Amino acid sequence: MKIFTAEQIYKADKFTIAKQQIPSDALMERAATQLFEWMHSRLQGAEVTIQLFCGIGNNGGDGIALARLLKEAGYNIKVHVVNYSEKRSKDFLLNLERLKDRKIWPEFLNDDCVMPEIAPNDIVVDAIFGIGLNRAPSEWVGKLILHINASQAFVLAVDIPSGLPGNRIPWNTDHVIRASYVLSFQVPKLVFFLPETGVYQNQWELLDIGLDAEFMHTEETEYEFLVKPDVLPIYRPRLKFSHKGTYGHALIVGGSYGKIGAVQMAGNACLTVGSGLVTAYVPECGYHSLQTALPEAMVLTDEEDEYISKIEVPFHPDAIGIGMGLGTHEKSVKAFGEFLKNNDAPMVIDADGLNILAKHPEFVKHVPKQSVLTPHPKELERLVGEWKDDFDKLEKAKAFSKENQCILVIKGAHSLILSDGKGYVNSTGNPGMATAGSGDVLTGMITGLMAQGYLPLQAAVFGVYLHGLAGDIGASKMSYDALKATGIIENIGNAYMELFKRPEAEVVPES
Numbered sequence: 043m044k045i046f047t048a049e050q051i052y053k054a055d056k057f058t059i060a061k062q063q064i065p066s067d068a069l070m071e072r073a074a075t076q077l078f079e080w081m082h083s084r085l086q087g088a089e090v091t092i093q094l095f096c097g098i099g100n101n102g103g104d105g106i107a108l109a110r111l112l113k114e115a116g117y118n119i120k121v122h123v124v125n126y127s128e129k130r131s132k133d134f135l136l137n138l139e140r141l142k143d144r145k146i147w148p149e150f151l152n153d154d155c156v157m158p159e160i161a162p163n164d165i166v167v168d169a170i171f172g173i174g175l176n177r178a179p180s181e182w183v184g185k186l187i188l189h190i191n192a193s194q195a196f197v198l199a200v201d202i203p204s205g206l207p208g209n210r211i212p213w214n215t216d217h218v219i220r221a222s223y224v225l226s227f228q229v230p231k232l233v234f235f236l237p238e239t240g241v242y243q244n245q246w247e248l249l250d251i252g253l254d255a256e257f258m259h260t261e262e263t264e265y266e267f268l269v270k271p272d273v274l275p276i277y278r279p280r281l282k283f284s285h286k287g288t289y290g291h292a293l294i295v296g297g298s299y300g301k302i303g304a305v306q307m308a309g310n311a312c313l314t315v316g317s318g319l320v321t322a323y324v325p326e327c328g329y330h331s332l333q334t335a336l337p338e339a340m341v342l343t344d345e346e347d348e349y350i351s352k353i354e355v356p357f358h359p360d361a362i363g364i365g366m367g368l369g370t371h372e373k374s375v376k377a378f379g380e381f382l383k384n385n386d387a388p389m390v391i392d393a394d395g396l397n398i399l400a401k402h403p404e405f406v407k408h409v410p411k412q413s414v415l416t417p418h419p420k421e422l423e424r425l426v427g428e429w430k431d432d433f434d435k436l437e438k439a440k441a442f443s444k445e446n447q448c449i450l451v452i453k454g455a456h457s458l459i460l461s462d463g464k465g466y467v468n469s470t471g472n473p474g475m476a477t478a479g480s481g482d483v484l485t486g487m488i489t490g491l492m493a494q495g496y497l498p499l500q501a502a503v504f505g506v507y508l509h510g511l512a513g514d515i516g517a518s519k520m521s522y523d524a525l526k527a528t529g530i531i532e533n534i535g536n537a538y539m540e541l542f543k544r545p546e547a548e549v550v551p552e553s
C-alpha cells in the first residue's frame with residue numbers, strides 16, 4: 043500500500059475531481075459521510091456530547107460537514123470553529139453555510155477566547171488541522187490543543203492529529219493532539235510509523251473516499267506500507283519434485299562463550315522458514331549445545347573454544363547470516379574482515395557484525411553488494427552517525443544504503459526497509475517482540491529466504507513481514523509479555539498459513 047505525501051494527495055484530489063466530474067465539495071461530503079458512518083455504527087444514537095473542533099481549511103470543512111450529519115441523526119453536538127486564520131477554504135465556507143441553514147450556530151474561538159469546557163465523558167472530534175499544516179500552530183491554538191489533551195475525553199482525529207505535520211517532526215511536541223483514534227483518508231501517512239511522530243495516535247484506520255484508483259495505482263511513491271497483498275506475490279511455492287538442495291544451503295556464523303543461543307535461534311529460524319540445509323559455524327564451546335538443541339543443523343567449529351578466530355567453510359553457501367553473538371574479540375574482528383574479503387555469497391549482517399563494520403569502515407567496501415544489514419536504532423547510529431530527528435535518520439540511512447548498495451532493515455515497532463532510495467514500512471509485529479533474541483530470529487529468517495532463492499530485497503520485505511506476523515500470532519496465544527524469541531520461531535509455520543488464509547466471507551462452502 044502506497045504512502046503518499048501531502049502534495050501527492052492534493053494531486054490525487056484534483057485528478058479525481060476532474061475524472062469523476064464532481065465538484066470539490068463532493069469529496070468533502072464523502073469524507074464526512076464516512077466519518078459519520080464510522081461514528082454512528084459505534085455510538086448508535088448514544089446521548090453522549092460530541093464536541094467538534096474545526097479549523098478553517100478543508101480539515102475543518104470535514105468537521106463542519108460531519109457536524110451537520112451528526113445533528114441530522116439526532117446527536118448532541120457542540121461545534122467550535124478554531125478561527126486561526128482569515129483564509130477560509132471555499133468548501134469550509136460552503137459547509138458552514140449549510141450548517142447555519144440548519145440553525146446550528148458554532149462558537150468561534152479566537153486568540154482571546156476562554157477555553158471551552160470538555161467533560162471526560164465527551165467525545166472530541168479533532169478537525170483543526172489536516173495535512174495542510176505547514177508551520178507551527180500559533181500559541182493560543184497550541185494552548186487549545188493542550189486543553190483538549192488534558193480533558194481525558196476520547197479524541198477522534200480527522201485525517202491526522204492536528205499539529206502533526208506530514209513531512210517533519212512537530213515544532214512543539216506539546217502542541218499536537220494526542221488522538222485516541224485517527225480516521226485517515228484513503229492512504230496512511232508516513233508520520234504514523236516513525237517512533238518520534240507515531241506517538242500522537244493510539245490507533246488508526248483508513249476511510250475510503252473513492253480517490254481515483256488509476257492515479258493511486260500509477261503514482262510512484264517514496265514509501266510503501268507493507269500489507270498482505272504486497273507480500274503475498276513474493277512467496278515462492280515449493281515444487282513437487284524438489285529436494286533439499288533446491289532450497290539452498292545457508293551458513294550461520296556467530297556465537298561466543300555464553301552467546302551460543304543467538305546462533306541456535308538464527309539457525310532454527312533459518313530452517314523453519316524453509317532453507318534446505320543449514321550449517322552453523324561457531325566456536326568449539328558451542329558444539330554440543332547446538333547439536334543437541336538443533337539436530338537438523340550441521341555444525342562446524344572454530345579452532346578457538348570461546349570465540350571465532352578464523353571463518354573457513356568447506357562449501358559455497360547460498361546465503362550467509364553473520365554477526366549474532368559474535369563478540370568483538372580482536373581475532374573475531376580480523377576473521378570477520380577476512381571473511382568479507384574472500385566471500386561473495388549474499389549476506390545478512392546483524393548485531394556484532396554491524397558493530398564491527400561501524401568500528402572498521404574500511405571493511406564496508408568488502409560487504410557483497412545487495413547484502414542485507416539489520417541494525418536496531420543504536421546499531422544504525424554507530425553505522426551512519428547521529429541524527430537530528432527521525433526524518434534526518436531516514437535521509438542518513440538512505441544515503442548509506444545507496445552509497446554501499448546494501449539493503450538496510452531498521453528494526454523497531456514498524457521496521458523500515460530501505461533499498462535504492464525507496465522505503466518499505468512493516469505493518470506486522472507487536473511490543474511482545476521487544477525481547478532477547480527476536481532480532482536473531484529475523485536474521486535467520488531473511489538468510490533462510492535468501493538461501494531459497496528469494497532476491498535480497500524480497501527476502502528482507504517478506505522476512506520482516508513474516509517475522510512480525512509470527513510474533514503477532516505468538517502474542518495472540520500467550521500475551522505480549524510472555525512471548526519469547528523461540529515463540530516467534532514456533533509460529534513461523536502459522537504465519538505462512540495465515541498468509542494464505544482467505545477472509546471468511548470469501549470461503550465458499552463445498553457442496
Ligand SMILES: NC(=O)C1=CN([C@@H]2O[C@H](COP(=O)(O)OP(=O)(O)OC[C@H]3O[C@@H](n4cnc5c(N)ncnc54)[C@H](O)[C@@H]3O)[C@@H](O)[C@H]2O)[C@@H](O)CC1
Nearest residue numbers: 069070099100101171172173174175176177178179201227
Ligand atoms: N483527498 C483527501 O484526502 C481529502 C482531504 N480532505 C481534507 O482536507 C485536509 C487538508 O485541507 P487543507 O489543505 O485545507 O489544509 P488544513 O485544513 O490542514 O489546513 C488549513 C490551512 O491552514 C493554513 N495553515 C497551515 N499551517 C497553519 C498554521 N500553523 N496556522 C495557521 N494556518 C495554517 C494552510 O494554508 C492550510 O491550507 C485533509 O487533511 C482532509 O481532512 C477532504 O476535505 C476531502 C478530500
Ligand SMILES: Nc1ncnc2c1ncn2[C@@H]1O[C@H](COP(=O)(O)OP(=O)(O)O)[C@@H](O)[C@H]1O
Nearest residue numbers: 453454455471472473475476478479480481482
Ligand atoms: N515494540 C515493537 N513492536 C514491534 N516489533 C518490535 C518491537 N520491539 C522490537 N520489535 C522487533 O523485534 C526485533 C528486535 O530485534 P533486536 O533489537 O535486534 O533484538 P535482539 O538483539 O535481542 O535479537 C526486531 O525485528 C524488531 O522489529
Ligand SMILES: [K+]
Nearest residue numbers: 168171202204
Ligand atoms: K485533524
